[in-house]
Amino acid sequence: MKAYLDQVKPKPPGLIERIVSLSSINGQELVLDFFAGSGTTGHAVINLNREDGGRRRFILVEMGEYFDTVLLPRIKKVTFTPEWKDGKPKRLATPEEAERSPRIVKVMRLESYEDTLNNITFDEESGQKALELFGDEYLLRYMLHWETKKSEPLLDVEKLQSPFAYKLRIYRDGEVREQPVDLPETFNYLIGLDVETRRVDYDENRRYLTYRGTTRNGRKVAVIWRETAGWTQEDYERDARFVDERGLAKGADEVYVNGDSFIPGAQSLDGVFKTRMFAGGEV
Known part of the structure; x- marks a missing residue:
């Protein structure tokens, strides 16, 4: 448990602000963090833009389960206003800070192998029988190309007639649930x-x-x-x-x-x- 807490413990953004500032040329850079942890890099970029009026953007990549419980809530709070205490805004952003704050934070989730399998449907009864007889080897070599051509993970074109209602079955928090997909x-x-x-x-x-x-x-x-x-x-x-x-x-x-x-x-x-x-x- 201690190792988990140490891994996601928020770090002061000051050091990251200093690193980004030293490597910044015109304040328009795209900052990447492929091991985002608790979101310190995003926090630092937002702070730095508020200080110097830069238009830097950031991309954070994280596969840990704490993305939804630690990283994303932190970025949302910092986007809303700079200072927080005990989960509540300590003060609201000034007009200048608000003008220099992010306008939108986009969250993109990659479909996992397990999610793909959860959404597979079979066009023919023979496909299901073949899976029972030959197992995963048949699934990977043949079924994904033929019996499942109309499955949602392979993009059901017919459902593009109702693009705002397109859903996939996604595994989250120990259960499979339907979740809307942003096709546009x-x-x-x-x-x-x-x-x-x-x-x-x-x-x-x-x-x-x-x-x-x-x-x-x-x-x-x-x-x-x-x-x-x-x-x-x-x-x-x-x-x-x-x-x-x-x-x-x-x-x-x-x-x-x-x-x-x-x-x-x-x-x-x-x-x-x-x-x-x-x-x-x-x-």
């Missing part, structure tokens, strides 16, 4: 999109989520997400009019949408999503 953010990552704007529009009860940004090859891209399950031709025509009226695709070199569409120049992201997910392997 995942797609942005897969195509290398440097996001400049994130916009939400409503056509009555229809929600539109649009990302605008630039890819690594300099192309201006718009990615438009909406719920299309059960749509008719009339719905797609209404969809195209709404996108045009709101200018959601205006000025973009490439326009991606989930599912089908009548939007001029738009291409379905479904195939691109699956191809990029499994680049280098079977798709």
Whole structure:
């Protein structure tokens, strides 16, 4: 128990602030910590930006179970205000500190091998029988390519019609639970999109989520997400009019949408999503 506590014991951020400051050139650096522990590096970067007005960003990597109980709560608290005591804000951030604080902290979780197995479903009864007969060797060599092509971990393209409701079964805290998956953010990552704007529009009860940004090859891209399950031709025509009226695709070199569409120049992201997910392997 002592070793565990020593491992996650928060360290004073002053030393890390000094190291980052000495290696900083213009205050725009990206600071990486592949063994984040209790989150001291992120804490230090936030403090340093508040002190000198820098725009440094940080990436913290941690696989320990204490990520949710120690690291993430610490970063959330420091983002809200600089000083805390006994779990409560000691003072609120000044307007200048608030202006120099992070605007968003993004948490990304990698799907584990166990999570993938938890989400496998079989298209044919024969697949289950083969698994019982031949065991894991068959699973790894054949079943993941054939009997499970429509399983959620391999991306069920049909479910992209309802992108905001996509879920996976994830193992957490000793149990398997369903958890929403952020497909839009995942797609942005897969195509290398440097996001400049994130916009939400409503056509009555229809929600539109649009990302605008630039890819690594300099192309201006718009990615438009909406719920299309059960749509008719009339719905797609209404969809195209709404996108045009709101200018959601205006000025973009490439326009991606989930599912089908009548939007001029738009291409379905479904195939691109699956191809990029499994680049280098079977798709």
